[in-house]
Amino acid sequence: MTMLTINKLHKAFGGLSAVMNFNFQMEQDELVGLIGPNGAGKTTVFNLITGVYKPDQGQIIFEGQNLVGMAPYSICAQGVARTFQNIRLFNELSVLDNVKIACHKNVQYSVLGALMRTPAFFKGEAKIEQDALKFLEVFKLENKRDELAKNLPYGEQRRLEISRALATQPRLLILDEPAAGMNPQETNSLMKLIEMIRREFGLAVLLIEHDMSLVMGVCERIYVLDYGLIIAKGLPQEIRNYTQVIEAYLGEELN
Amino acid sequence: MQELIQQLVNGLSLGAIYALIALGYTMVYGIIKLINFAHGDVMMVGAFVGFFSITLLGTNIAVAMLIAMAVCALLGVIIEKVAYRPLRNSTRIASLITAIGVSLLLEYLTIFLLGPNQKIFPDTAFTVKAYDIAGLSILNKDVFVFVSAVGLMLVLQYIIKYTKTGKAMRAVSLDNEAAILMGISVDKTISTTFAIGSALAAAAGVMVGVYYGAINPLMGIIPGLKAFVAAVLGGIGIIPGAMVGGFVIGLLETLVSGYGNSLYRDAVSFGVLILILLVKPTGLFGKDTGEKV
Amino acid sequence: GREAPTNQQPAPTAGAINVGLNVELSGGVASYGTNARDGAMLAIEQVNAAGGVLGQQLNPIVRDCKSLPDEAMSVSAALVDENIVAQIGPLTSGNVAGSTPIMMENKIPLIAPAATATNVTVDDKTGATRDYIFRVCFIDPFQGTLMAQFAADNLKVKTAVIYGDTSSDYAKGLADYFKQTFTEKGGKILGTEGFVKDDRDFRATLTKIKGLGPEFIYVPGYYQEVAPLIAQAREQGITVPIGGPDGWDSPDMVTVAKAEALNNTYFTNHYSSQDTDPKVVAFVEAFKTKYNKEPDGFAALGYDSVQIMVQGLNDAQAADPVKLAGALAQIKNFEGITGNMTIDTNHNPVKAGVIIEFKDGKQTMNSRIQP
Amino acid sequence: MLQIKDIDVYYGSIHALKKLYLEVEQGSIVTLIGANGAGKTTTLNTISGILRPRNGTIMYKGTDITKVAPEKIVGLGISQVAEGRRVFSTMTVVENLEMGGYLRRDKKAIQTDMEMVYSRFPRLQERRKQLAGTLSGGEQQMLAIGRALMAQPELMLMDEPSMGLAPLLVKEIFSIIKDINERGTTILLVEQNANMALSIAHKAFVIETGEIVLQGTAEQLLKSEDVKKAYLRC
Amino acid sequence: MQTKKIKWTRILLEAAFLVVLFSLVQYSISTHMLSQYYQINLTSMCINIILAVSLSLINGFTGQLSLGHAGFMAVGAYTAVIMTTKLDYPFLAALVGALFAAGLAGFVIGVPTLRLKGDYLAIATLALGEIIRVVLQNIDYVNGPAGISGIPKLTTWAWLFGGVVLTLLVVVNLVNSSYGRAIISVREDEIAAELMGINTTKYKVLAFVIGAGFAGLAGALYGHYFYIIKPETFNFLKSFDILVMVVLGGLGSTTGAVIAAIFITILTAALQPFPEIRMIIYALILIVVMIYRPQGLMGNKEFSRQTLGRIWGGRQ
Ligand SMILES: Nc1ncnc2c1ncn2[C@@H]1O[C@H](COP(=O)(O)OP(=O)(O)OP(=O)(O)O)[C@@H](O)[C@H]1O
Ligand SMILES: Nc1ncnc2c1ncn2[C@@H]1O[C@H](COP(=O)(O)OP(=O)(O)OP(=O)(O)O)[C@@H](O)[C@H]1O
Numbered sequence A: 001m002t003m004l005t006i007n008k009l010h011k012a013f014g015g016l017s018a019v020m021n022f023n024f025q026m027e028q029d030e031l032v033g034l035i036g037p038n039g040a041g042k043t044t045v046f047n048l049i050t051g052v053y054k055p056d057q058g059q060i061i062f063e064g065q066n067l068v069g070m071a072p073y074s075i076c077a078q079g080v081a082r083t084f085q086n087i088r089l090f091n092e093l094s095v096l097d098n099v100k101i102a103c104h105k106n107v108q109y110s111v112l113g114a115l116m117r118t119p120a121f122f123k124g125e126a127k128i129e130q131d132a133l134k135f136l137e138v139f140k141l142e143n144k145r146d147e148l149a150k151n152l153p154y155g156e157q158r159r160l161e162i163s164r165a166l167a168t169q170p171r172l173l174i175l176d177e178p179a180a181g182m183n184p185q186e187t188n189s190l191m192k193l194i195e196m197i198r199r200e201f202g203l204a205v206l207l208i209e210h211d212m213s214l215v216m217g218v219c220e221r222i223y224v225l226d227y228g229l230i231i232a233k234g235l236p237q238e239i240r241n242y243t244q245v246i247e248a249y250l251g252e253e254l255n
Numbered sequence B: 001m002q003e004l005i006q007q008l009v010n011g012l013s014l015g016a017i018y019a020l021i022a023l024g025y026t027m028v029y030g031i032i033k034l035i036n037f038a039h040g041d042v043m044m045v046g047a048f049v050g051f052f053s054i055t056l057l058g059t060n061i062a063v064a065m066l067i068a069m070a071v072c073a074l075l076g077v078i079i080e081k082v083a084y085r086p087l088r089n090s091t092r093i094a095s096l097i098t099a100i101g102v103s104l105l106l107e108y109l110t111i112f113l114l115g116p117n118q119k120i121f122p123d124t125a126f127t128v129k130a131y132d133i134a135g136l137s138i139l140n141k142d143v144f145v146f147v148s149a150v151g152l153m154l155v156l157q158y159i160i161k162y163t164k165t166g167k168a169m170r171a172v173s174l175d176n177e178a179a180i181l182m183g184i185s186v187d188k189t190i191s192t193t194f195a196i197g198s199a200l201a202a203a204a205g206v207m208v209g210v211y212y213g214a215i216n217p218l219m220g221i222i223p224g225l226k227a228f229v230a231a232v233l234g235g236i237g238i239i240p241g242a243m244v245g246g247f248v249i250g251l252l253e254t255l256v257s258g259y260g261n262s263l264y265r266d267a268v269s270f271g272v273l274i275l276i277l278l279v280k281p282t283g284l285f286g287k288d289t290g291e292k293v
Numbered sequence C: 001g002r003e004a005p006t007n008q009q010p011a012p013t014a015g016a017i018n019v020g021l022n023v024e025l026s027g028g029v030a031s032y033g034t035n036a037r038d039g040a041m042l043a044i045e046q047v048n049a050a051g052g053v054l055g056q057q058l059n060p061i062v063r064d065c066k067s068l069p070d071e072a073m074s075v076s077a078a079l080v081d082e083n084i085v086a087q088i089g090p091l092t093s094g095n096v097a098g099s100t101p102i103m104m105e106n107k108i109p110l111i112a113p114a115a116t117a118t119n120v121t122v123d124d125k126t127g128a129t130r131d132y133i134f135r136v137c138f139i140d141p142f143q144g145t146l147m148a149q150f151a152a153d154n155l156k157v158k159t160a161v162i163y164g165d166t167s168s169d170y171a172k173g174l175a176d177y178f179k180q181t182f183t184e185k186g187g188k189i190l191g192t193e194g195f196v197k198d199d200r201d202f203r204a205t206l207t208k209i210k211g212l213g214p215e216f217i218y219v220p221g222y223y224q225e226v227a228p229l230i231a232q233a234r235e236q237g238i239t240v241p242i243g244g245p246d247g248w249d250s251p252d253m254v255t256v257a258k259a260e261a262l263n264n265t266y267f268t269n270h271y272s273s274q275d276t277d278p279k280v281v282a283f284v285e286a287f288k289t290k291y292n293k294e295p296d297g298f299a300a301l302g303y304d305s306v307q308i309m310v311q312g313l314n315d316a317q318a319a320d321p322v323k324l325a326g327a328l329a330q331i332k333n334f335e336g337i338t339g340n341m342t343i344d345t346n347h348n349p350v351k352a353g354v355i356i357e358f359k360d361g362k363q364t365m366n367s368r369i370q371p
Numbered sequence D: 001m002l003q004i005k006d007i008d009v010y011y012g013s014i015h016a017l018k019k020l021y022l023e024v025e026q027g028s029i030v031t032l033i034g035a036n037g038a039g040k041t042t043t044l045n046t047i048s049g050i051l052r053p054r055n056g057t058i059m060y061k062g063t064d065i066t067k068v069a070p071e072k073i074v075g076l077g078i079s080q081v082a083e084g085r086r087v088f089s090t091m092t093v094v095e096n097l098e099m100g101g102y103l104r105r106d107k108k109a110i111q112t113d114m115e116m117v118y119s120r121f122p123r124l125q126e127r128r129k130q131l132a133g134t135l136s137g138g139e140q141q142m143l144a145i146g147r148a149l150m151a152q153p154e155l156m157l158m159d160e161p162s163m164g165l166a167p168l169l170v171k172e173i174f175s176i177i178k179d180i181n182e183r184g185t186t187i188l189l190v191e192q193n194a195n196m197a198l199s200i201a202h203k204a205f206v207i208e209t210g211e212i213v214l215q216g217t218a219e220q221l222l223k224s225e226d227v228k229k230a231y232l233r234c
Numbered sequence E: 001m002q003t004k005k006i007k008w009t010r011i012l013l014e015a016a017f018l019v020v021l022f023s024l025v026q027y028s029i030s031t032h033m034l035s036q037y038y039q040i041n042l043t044s045m046c047i048n049i050i051l052a053v054s055l056s057l058i059n060g061f062t063g064q065l066s067l068g069h070a071g072f073m074a075v076g077a078y079t080a081v082i083m084t085t086k087l088d089y090p091f092l093a094a095l096v097g098a099l100f101a102a103g104l105a106g107f108v109i110g111v112p113t114l115r116l117k118g119d120y121l122a123i124a125t126l127a128l129g130e131i132i133r134v135v136l137q138n139i140d141y142v143n144g145p146a147g148i149s150g151i152p153k154l155t156t157w158a159w160l161f162g163g164v165v166l167t168l169l170v171v172v173n174l175v176n177s178s179y180g181r182a183i184i185s186v187r188e189d190e191i192a193a194e195l196m197g198i199n200t201t202k203y204k205v206l207a208f209v210i211g212a213g214f215a216g217l218a219g220a221l222y223g224h225y226f227y228i229i230k231p232e233t234f235n236f237l238k239s240f241d242i243l244v245m246v247v248l249g250g251l252g253s254t255t256g257a258v259i260a261a262i263f264i265t266i267l268t269a270a271l272q273p274f275p276e277i278r279m280i281i282y283a284l285i286l287i288v289v290m291i292y293r294p295q296g297l298m299g300n301k302e303f304s305r306q307t308l309g310r311i312w313g314g315r316q
């Protein structure tokens, strides 16, 4: 079943059209890549989907719901979660609290319950803690639970961001350059992780990445964006042979 | 109609005073993102230095203003070094508190040394002339502050936009570590910023002295607050914004007093200010650059 | 120059009488408190030099109430612990109110130099006089009424605008009573405008007032604001007479507003600092010598507060707060420099009021009105 | 040209660099590779004077620069492309480039250099008047490199210049690095993309938790089993 | 079973501690062991604690720079005083009324202005605080600038103690819950929080309303102790005073706010005997403390968080 359908999406900044006539479709449990040269408009597409920017035109239908005009937090409530190109963790908070915040969405007690410390509060807190730890374990961060997020090395920060996004229990996970700043080995294990969480949590994943080993390694389908326009879409092996893509993006054929 | 024009004249000259104070405020504010609550008090010190250089040294107004500017520039540099620099890598709100501390210190040190009573600016310093133009009363001092405000705004804008020092200031304000990597000395740049900002405050102080005839140790509090409001209203750190913000507040207050109810002057002008901000959350001239995500 | 350092308080000697000075030395009205303190300290010095009271020296204990009623209360409580015989201050009615319950509870007289609100000495609700609260200044109704009478009867004006300090209860009270009397006398109030403390620019409202064209403007407020206000009024071509209360009394009026602008302005006062009464002249001289500045109304009232307390102590023949309060309530014809006063049953001084007119920069007595 | 001897750098109580040594010869490209958090950025920041070593010395062209103020170090010809781009976000692209040449006085030469940057990165020319903060990640990276070039450095420290760049641009960047090196600029390059870095470098150092664990010519390291396993794409 | 038992004994111990603390002070007041002067300062201290803790919820935990706290205090003070002196309500009703009136004011003000960021918000809140003051100054029903005096002294140690405990209980319990984490996430990174499903506006308003409400409570307690309330008392400088306590204590630390409130109250009282230089010394101390502890006395740490969590949050 189609999970995400985007029709005729437009977004301009001042005179600059960052995204033009963007049409896109994605099935449940698909893993799709969005690639393209720097400044092509990929992050902008993500920002439009998640409500950070309001599109000038177009529709974003997620599981039958039009997301256009919704506040970011309600889009998250619909089941879309993301990471950021420039990592945005809650730096001064512990690793565990970072994830717990993402669990807040499903909190099971009221403000009054919190103030009165009702049994529901203790039960709810225990559940949040349990959930948060579960997501940390997936990314092998459980023994860093009490570290401040800002003190983690870069690679772990990226992993924490993904686990935080997962904690909102999305059905669509959007990753903006998850492997940036990782070395090939780390990228490799990230690749495995992405595949694993997709299976475990039954999600669809949409990702932007410039590291071709990752994109070609995990993505089932790829869209290529250039100057705000889709210039190609298809299976990885098709994409890498499109001359237009090679010219605009890959440079030469990958070995 | 005539009355309206007279009110506009009133508003512009009141606004010019606010603008003058707001210029230095917004500059420091723009560069180091410090809400310098002591700015109004530096203005007060400037007014007193001007006062003493006229009464004790017998200088004329121009020299007095230069001396005041020089003294306050130095004062500003010292304040920065002692009270703000150690906090440069801490939260902004921490330096806000030291700014409150510095403000109290300047006020009460002055009271301690000179007493809380007002001092009368000698009227030999500036001969006030009134011009009657088509039934409007316009004073030479109105023209003087208005021209100074606009002139200083232009000079400041030029410095910041086009000179090397100005660009260094902006760079430091955006990312001081990256600025260092360009070869910019952050300490020097910030010192310069404070020197200029404080000198402007001093100039404003002397003008306030000339304009209203009396100065006192607590004279900086309210104008300091209004200048802060003007700076924010115009858009934080934007030089022309501060000037326009000053004029807007001056005009607002004047119009409320003149045509509304003077008893509600501050309430109404603050209310309008909030409305403006609600429509334009980054101030009149602030660009909503919106953080790129 | 530097004002006399008053923070060095003589150590309480064995037989000294402690006097509390609870005044505003910081905060919004720091200058009122400081001037009153200077006046009071001068009086204490003179009294001590003349051998003290009841054979004992007066020992002033100065405290700052930060221009806040809660701090005034705290200071009073601290002063009570110092066994003071009386407290001078605070200056504003609000701060006196903060201090009042402590003084009442501990039965120690409070002498307010300048708190003018009616309810300072009288409880609003019960109408009862507060046993331990006294003052040496006029009350709002007296001055407001006086100026209204003067405007209507002597200046013969029919219309007036009130332009007062709205941030001070003093000015607000005066405005109310002026309005009441002036209307009773058939005059018309064309408008009521306001400024707030520390305002320096009044042109917008003045332009508006000019448009209203009143024959008289009543400006209840203090000289810091009134002086530039009058200057600006004249600059705007407003030539009608302007009147005000004792808050105008300061040499700064002339230096700021200039002699010419002050012509045709009048204010109510208890005395004139340019009075030729030798008592007043001596006070002004002594004050100038000690502090190298001219005394204003607060200084004079601070001085009189101490002097009336001394009178009370002498009458009571004991350095005892309760007895002092009894004596103060009975004071008759006390010769203060702000006038001859008799304390009435409401603990307000009954003293002659004067209307002072500025003539070419000189304060001149226009008329004296005995209540 | 650059000699680092036994420096120790701390962040509070964290010992980030331990007796680290490093040498860069004039005219060469030297690369420093290592895992996340190994201390690469710390090393570069210490050279530029932003961080101060507790012990040890840093010699540059025969003079000790260990205690020289960071802004002075730039004046000596060392320029850094900082990690995370660090462009001046509310300045335009042009103004950013001008900031790169802050210490220079030769207006004409600055202009030619700016043209040179534009010819290398045509995208920047297109976006001349745009505020740097609104550029895409890759565009900002180009700007950061361009800005560092504007200082006409003799030694250029580059912290992960290829991060976030499209493959085509990554190649482009590496060829630019090679090119500026051939024109006489010495380069100390920090890279995650070890394959690429080693392919253009003359010499390489491997850093692990603040210590140099391996050094050699680029060819040697390319062949090393340890390096292959840890850092290279097989 | 075992842990539950321990928990209960702890709660009992803590409750006992509170009872003992309360009774000791109450005893020394009743027997006049504590002089009037100390009682007044104890009152100021408690009111300052409520003010600082309530503002710390807004400034410290939510990260919204609010400079209008004195305005809410004024709303509470006037509401309560009108209720007791003019409408003859009992004190408890007046306190509750003050809490709700100020909370409502917080809501009305917060909803539109909390869209503003950083200093723009600071200015808007400052302006609103001043508007409240100016409006009060012009209402004859409350005597304009003269204010209302002759207020009965209804604030006793018991009310103060209750007020402080309630404030701490609410703020600490809120902060240490999922809602509290949501509030804190707004401070850390509003955009990221929003994208993690946090309705940031809602939580900003929630914190603002609760903070404002307790400022109102503090105002009510103030009014019924210090005999007079007038608009001037609640001007922007009062807001700054409260802000100083919050920052001095450490942003995001409730215990910090409490400690700083105590510290400032004691400092103010201790400087009373030096009338000429008290403000100079006060200013110097502010500067020096901030220079040496820029993160505030407590940083964002709590004084033994678990202990406190148990003490204040241990009611089950
Ligand atoms: N807020 C904004 N204001 C103005 N221009 C913007 C804004 N956000 C993005 N742009 C512009 O839109 C274009 C697309 O940017 P976007 O960040 O989507 O690129 P991208 O495909 O993610 O590139 P990269 O791979 O380098 O991250 C760029 O040219 C950028 O400069
Ligand atoms: N400001 C800081 N405060 C505390 N620790 C820090 C700080 N910056 C870096 N560190 C720590 O110092 C060590 C070295 O960090 P550095 O940034 O130099 O690593 P790197 O090799 O550049 O890593 P990356 O590949 O992620 O950029 C890491 O453990 C890191 O957590």
Ligand SMILES: [Mg+2]
Residues within 6 Å of the ligand: A042, A043, A044, A085, D136, D137
């Ligand atoms: Mg991007």
Ligand SMILES: [Mg+2]
Residues within 6 Å of the ligand: D040, D041, D042, D083, D159
């Ligand atoms: Mg690094």
